Amino acid sequence: MSLDTLLSQPLAPVRDDGFSARIVLELRRREERRRLALWGAAALALLPVMLALPLVPAGMDAANVLAQMARTPLFASAVGAGVLLWALRPARTRFF
Amino acid sequence: MSDGRFADPNAFSALVRQHQSALRGFLRRLTRGDHALADDLAQETFLEAWRKLAQFRGQGSQAAWLYAIAWSRFLMAARERKLEPLDEEEEGFHPEAASIAKLDLEKAMSFLRAPERAALTLCFALGLPHEEAATALAMPLGTLKSHVARGREKLKTLLQDHAP
Numbered sequence: 001m002s003l004d005t006l007l008s009q010p011l012a013p014v015r016d017d018g019f020s021a022r023i024v025l026e027l028r029r030r031e032e033r034r035r036l037a038l039w040g041a042a043a044l045a046l047l048p049v050m051l052a053l054p055l056v057p058a059g060m061d062a063a064n065v066l067a068q069m070a071r072t073p074l075f076a077s078a079v080g081a082g083v084l085l086w087a088l089r090p091a092r093t094r095f096f
Numbered sequence: 097m098s099d100g101r102f103a104d105p106n107a108f109s110a111l112v113r114q115h116q117s118a119l120r121g122f123l124r125r126l127t128r129g130d131h132a133l134a135d136d137l138a139q140e141t142f143l144e145a146w147r148k149l150a151q152f153r154g155q156g157s158q159a160a161w162l163y164a165i166a167w168s169r170f171l172m173a174a175r176e177r178k179l180e181p182l183d184e185e186e187e188g189f190h191p192e193a194a195s196i197a198k199l200d201l202e203k204a205m206s207f208l209r210a211p212e213r214a215a216l217t218l219c220f221a222l223g224l225p226h227e228e229a230a231t232a233l234a235m236p237l238g239t240l241k242s243h244v245a246r247g248r249e250k251l252k253t254l255l256q257d258h259a260p
Contacts, residue, residue, distance in 0.1 A: 003252055004220070004248075006201055007201070007220035008220045009221065011118060011122065011124075011125070011217070012121060014120040014121055015117075016113060019139075020109050020116055021109075023139060027108065027146055030143070
């Protein structure tokens, strides 16, 4: 048998034996971790909003509360961070 | 692939199943038969492929793209674990070192340098065109052809010297 013929013989087949399943399992784990990290970051970004929430006086309507919140710099920063996070999210984790 | 067909892990598993045998075979040859290391590298290759799905532009075959990732993973592992010298141009080839009564192709391959093993395997056993193999191994076409020619010469010597 010539060397080229010998070299051209296909590689010995490798049985899957759960290899593909393990890869997919690991992928799912990683995607789940990434998703949790994204939600964690979103929650962190919302934290200043919660801290900046004014104590709502009794009888104040929702529109007034929102208007008051919108004027706080912390709220604006948090919304900005949230929007940025949403815009920069990886393509495969677009779950919202 | 960049159109999102494999964006779901289940869909991606079809790609893994399709290519796992050839990829693991390629890595087994690169690692000189270290099956455990080859499988670790194969897993890393597929996970990296998943991360880089968006970067695959459809130029060349999926297989060549996977071999390119596998080759870079192998080089990293070889450097980290000092598996074999990679940067030396030619550290000397001593066919007499192959003191095996009957040398088969796999054994003979293990006496070649990694780029020669990779080039020969991609071009012959895996049937990639020279251009795709050169791209996968991140080397100029001329360099790939040199590795192929040098590897063939070494194999000829090894297999003739030790023919039964």
